[in-house]
Amino acid sequence: MSKDLTLEEPLGRVIVVTSGKGGVGKTTTSAAVGAELARRGHKTVVIDFDVGLRNLDMIMGCERRVVFDFINVIQGDAKLKQALIRDRRLENLAVLPTSQTRDKDALTKDGVEKVLDELRKEFDYIICDSPAGIERGAQMAMHFADEAIVVTNPEVSSVRDSDRVLGLLNSITERAGKTGAEPVKAQVLITRHDKARVDSGEMMTVEDVLEVLAVPLLGIIPESKAVLRASNLGVPVVLDDPSAAAAAYEDAVGRLIGEQIEMRIAADPRRGLLQRLFRRAV
Amino acid sequence: MFGFSLRPRKASASTAKERLQILLAHERSGGGAARPDCLPQLQREILEVIRRHMQIGDEAIDIRMERGDELSSLEINIEFPGKLGVN
Numbered sequence: 001m002s003k004d005l006t007l008e009e010p011l012g013r014v015i016v017v018t019s020g021k022g023g024v025g026k027t028t029t030s031a032a033v034g035a036e037l038a039r040r041g042h043k044t045v046v047i048d049f050d051v052g053l054r055n056l057d058m059i060m061g062c063e064r065r066v067v068f069d070f071i072n073v074i075q076g077d078a079k080l081k082q083a084l085i086r087d088r089r090l091e092n093l094a095v096l097p098t099s100q101t102r103d104k105d106a107l108t109k110d111g112v113e114k115v116l117d118e119l120r121k122e123f124d125y126i127i128c129d130s131p132a133g134i135e136r137g138a139q140m141a142m143h144f145a146d147e148a149i150v151v152t153n154p155e156v157s158s159v160r161d162s163d164r165v166l167g168l169l170n171s172i173t174e175r176a177g178k179t180g181a182e183p184v185k186a187q188v189l190i191t192r193h194d195k196a197r198v199d200s201g202e203m204m205t206v207e208d209v210l211e212v213l214a215v216p217l218l219g220i221i222p223e224s225k226a227v228l229r230a231s232n233l234g235v236p237v238v239l240d241d242p243s244a245a246a247a248a249y250e251d252a253v254g255r256l257i258g259e260q261i262e263m264r265i266a267a268d269p270r271r272g273l274l275q276r277l278f279r280r281a282v
Numbered sequence: 283m284f285g286f287s288l289r290p291r292k293a294s295a296s297t298a299k300e301r302l303q304i305l306l307a308h309e310r311s312g313g314g315a316a317r318p319d320c321l322p323q324l325q326r327e328i329l330e331v332i333r334r335h336m337q338i339g340d341e342a343i344d345i346r347m348e349r350g351d352e353l354s355s356l357e358i359n360i361e362f363p364g365k366l367g368v369n
Contacts, residue, residue, distance in 0.1 A: 058301070058305070063301070063305050063349075064304065064305070064348055064349040064350070064354075065346070065348060065349075067321055067345050067346060067347045068321060068322070068345075072321075072322055077325075078321075078322060078325070079340070079341060081341070081344075082343075082344060082345065100309070229293075229294045231298070232294035232297055232298035233297050234301060
């Protein structure tokens, strides 16, 4: 391949998408952020760290093309080049799928470091999709991170787990252990935000969540039907039809790469009066 | 859900079901090229056989797979150094 157009070194920035709690939108976020970065022209790879429960491939729509995986590369059974799945929609986007093995110890710190070092030479952004929990997979996903996106729902257990994860980012990561190193730059991404429920006092506000967590806000992703649809289709939500969620991810990615974008609370178009009455009655 | 959509029902849900059926059929069968562990071995063996006849490096082999409903395809590309090529 003759790709000498960019003379600049790749940025090689490692960003972990983590949360502690499961089901809050880590993989949806990893896919959307990865796709949006690639669409903006940044060479981006998204890595699935959820060993044993591979799912990023389905959300990205490349599940039928998985041959080798992250663990094969770590164990020397395949070259990184062979395991990377190049996205068919965006030339700057690649996926590194995880293994379905039940052997959790397959993910070694040295192995992960070697793979990340190699990826840093090619990619501007390396998005690490963390598994839920705070066990090995989650620790490995965050260990070498330069930045963290802490995905949080405005709900008590999610906020509590996010706080726990923020503590780990400041204590067990490579940057935390190195004297003089900048700490991991952590930002909160609030997902499944339901403006109507916030307005009626049923859901904590963004300010409530930020007051508790005390870290900067990366964005607010509204509860949106577009997210399930995108998952059904295997398309990152930003590459599917326009939606409030997609627009919110686009803004969040802009902020992630340093643009000043005003925070806005989006929502899918309001239902008609009749539908609202109908829904309330259910 | 309850939306009064006028769109036909053939929405994304049926795509989701089809994708799952194809993928899970492969994962459950656990045999042949669908078995996760067989590909590294397959790759080693192919390299071994070829090396009996010519010199190639570890990077020379590229395996791609496309899992389908009725059939799957396995594409194996092997690059030879120029001097062994046709030219």
